[in-house]
Every structure is written in structure tokens, then in C-alpha cells.
Amino acid sequence: MRPKQIVRTMFWLLVLIGSSVACGNRPASPTPSLVSPTLTPSPTLTATPFQPSPTPIPLAARVNGEAISLADFQAELARYKAARQAAGLEVEAEAGKIVLDDLIDQLLLAQGAKEAGFVMDEAALQARLAELIAEVGGEQALNQWLAKNGYTSESFRTALQRSVAAAWMRDQIAASVPEIAEQVHARQILHYNSELANQTLAQLQAGKDFATLAADADPLTAGDLDWFPRGYLSEPKLEEAAFALQPEQYSEVIQTRFGYHIIQVIERQPQRPLSSDVLLTVQIQALREWLAKRRSQSEIIFYDLPGS
Numbered sequence: 001m002r003p004k005q006i007v008r009t010m011f012w013l014l015v016l017i018g019s020s021v022a023c024g025n026r027p028a029s030p031t032p033s034l035v036s037p038t039l040t041p042s043p044t045l046t047a048t049p050f051q052p053s054p055t056p057i058p059l060a061a062r063v064n065g066e067a068i069s070l071a072d073f074q075a076e077l078a079r080y081k082a083a084r085q086a087a088g089l090e091v092e093a094e095a096g097k098i099v100l101d102d103l104i105d106q107l108l109l110a111q112g113a114k115e116a117g118f119v120m121d122e123a124a125l126q127a128r129l130a131e132l133i134a135e136v137g138g139e140q141a142l143n144q145w146l147a148k149n150g151y152t153s154e155s156f157r158t159a160l161q162r163s164v165a166a167a168w169m170r171d172q173i174a175a176s177v178p179e180i181a182e183q184v185h186a187r188q189i190l191h192y193n194s195e196l197a198n199q200t201l202a203q204l205q206a207g208k209d210f211a212t213l214a215a216d217a218d219p220l221t222a223g224d225l226d227w228f229p230r231g232y233l234s235e236p237k238l239e240e241a242a243f244a245l246q247p248e249q250y251s252e253v254i255q256t257r258f259g260y261h262i263i264q265v266i267e268r269q270p271q272r273p274l275s276s277d278v279l280l281t282v283q284i285q286a287l288r289e290w291l292a293k294r295r296s297q298s299e300i301i302f303y304d305l306p307g308s
Contacts, residue, residue, distance in 0.1 A: 197260035
């Protein structure tokens with residue numbers, strides 16, 4: 001019953017390669033000016049040449065006024081598909097949404113970092129580029145990698161700067177999660193129909209041992225959920241029930257999307273260090289909550305994407 005700890009690789013490797021997101025306008029090539037001839041030989045009239053308006057760069061989305069260009073989105077999507085295929089994984093039908101959501105999340109984090117006072121100046125950017133050059137084996141190797149992955153030097157610099165800011169904000173959110181918290185050690189009996197769950201509850205009420213019934217229902221783990229804090233379980237109803245119990249007490253039948261549960265608390269402590277596994281899960285949940293809140297407070301405009 002622990003939450004899945006699946007984090008998209010592209011999102012968590014922010015510092016190494018980043019997502020290619022750029023903003024700004026690029027003027028179109030100017031067209032010849034059209035000047036009407038004068039009708040009389042004098043006086044000579046000097047016409048002001050016609051200046052065409054810059055052609056707007058096609059966008060995939062705009063986040064609080066900052067653009068994600070269609071070209072950058074398409075380049076990132078191509079990288080994502082290539083990575084999936086290289087790993088022998090199927091490319092999801094919703095790959096475009098996955099990639100765009102990641103780009104938006106990264107931009108929201110970078111904006112949050114800027115608001116929090118994070119600054120990556122030119123010197124720091126050059127230092128990070130130097131680190132990458134050393135890591136990949138030289139400037140030529142990096143340039144080959146950029147070309148292979150659809151980056152220009154400019155787009156990579158922009159992506160790197162943004163990804164470093166996003167990673168900094170991510171780390172601030174993770175660091176805000178307390179490493180010591182109230183926790184309970186619990187186990188469960190899980191059935192997939194209500195009749196069997198109610199029969200088990202009746203056996204418990206008649207004096208049957210909870211641990212024995214839990215082992216019968218789940219011989220592999222005996223229903224052990226280990227220690228966990230508030231905000232850890234994927235089903236709030238189970239967590240609420242667990243923290244309402246004292247050691248050796250058990251709950252009524254609780255229905256969730258997974259089935260029908262009976263929870264028993266084995267131990268509880270008001271202050272206990274989180275295990276590394278639990279801490280990571282809680283940090284990921286804190287990041288998701290931060291992003292969800294940030295999205296709700298942001299102006300995000302989506303544009304029609306070709307083929308969508």
C-alpha cells in the first residue's frame with residue numbers, strides 16, 4: 001500500500017542535460033519595401049520604408065508570461081522518444097503530454113527559484129559548462145552530444161540555466177521535509193470482496209489473532225506496512241485510521257480502490273527518524289504538492305500542437 005515511487009527520468013536529471021525551453025521572438029526575413037513613385041518632379045518625396053512585423057515564434061505553451069516554443073517542445077519530445085526506444089520501452093500515446101508537463105514543471109520550479117533569490121550568473125553558468133565538458137571528455141565530445149540530441153549551443157545554455165535553477169528549487173522543497181516525525185508501525189489484512197473482509201472482522205472480534213489472519217491473507221509480507229509518517233500512504237483513509245489507533249487496536253473494514261482493508265497498529269512513536277526510503281517518498285510527495293499548488297496559482301496557456 002505504499003505509494004509508487006516512480007519519477008520520470010527526464011524530470012529528475014535536470015542538472016545534467018535539462019529540457020530545451022527557450023523564449024523570445026525571432027524576426028522574420030524582411031520583405032522588399034514598396035514605395036509609390038512621385039507624380040511630379042518636385043519636390044522630391046522621401047518615403048519611409050515599410051517595416052514588416054516580426055513573425056511570432058510558434059508556441060507550445062506560455063507559463064506566467066514565459067514561453068515554451070513549439071520547436072523546443074518538439075526537440076524535447078524527440079529526445080524523450082529516442083530515450084524510450086533505446087531502453088527498449090514503448091513510447092506512450094500520451095508522450096506529448098508527458099513531455100510538455102515536464103517542461104512546464106521545470107519552468108515553474110525555475111520561476112520559484114528566481115522568486116526565492118536564486119541567481120545563476122554568467123560565471124556560474126560557464127563553470128557548470130566546464131564541468132560538463134570535463135565529464136563527457138572534452139568540448140568536441142559535448143558538441144557531438146548536443147548535435148546528436150538536437151541542441152544548439154544557445155538552446156543548451158538556456159536549458160542548462162533553467163534546469164539548474166529548477167534543481168535548486170527542487171532541493172529546497174526536499175530540504176523542507178522534516179527527517180523526524182510521528183510514525184506508526186502497522187499491518188493490514190486486505191481482501192478483494194466485502195463479504196470475506198467482514199468475515200475476517202468477525203473472526204477478529206471473536207478473538208482470532210490478527211497476525212495469523214494477516215499471514216494467511218498475505219504469506220509474503222504478513223501484511224506488514226512497516227513504519228510510516230502522516231502523508232506517506234497513498235490512501236488517506238487508511239492513514240487516518242492508522243493514526244487513530246493505539247498499539248494492538250484494529251480498525252473496521254475500510255474500502256479503498258485497492259479493496260477492503262483492516263488495519264492494526266503494532267507500535268507508534270511521537271518522534272522517529274524517517275528511513276531513507278520513506279524520506280524520499282515524502283520528499284517526492286512534497287514536490288508534487290508544491291507543483292500542484294503552483295499550477296493552481298499560475299497562468300498557463302496551451303497552444304494547439306500539430307498532430308494533437
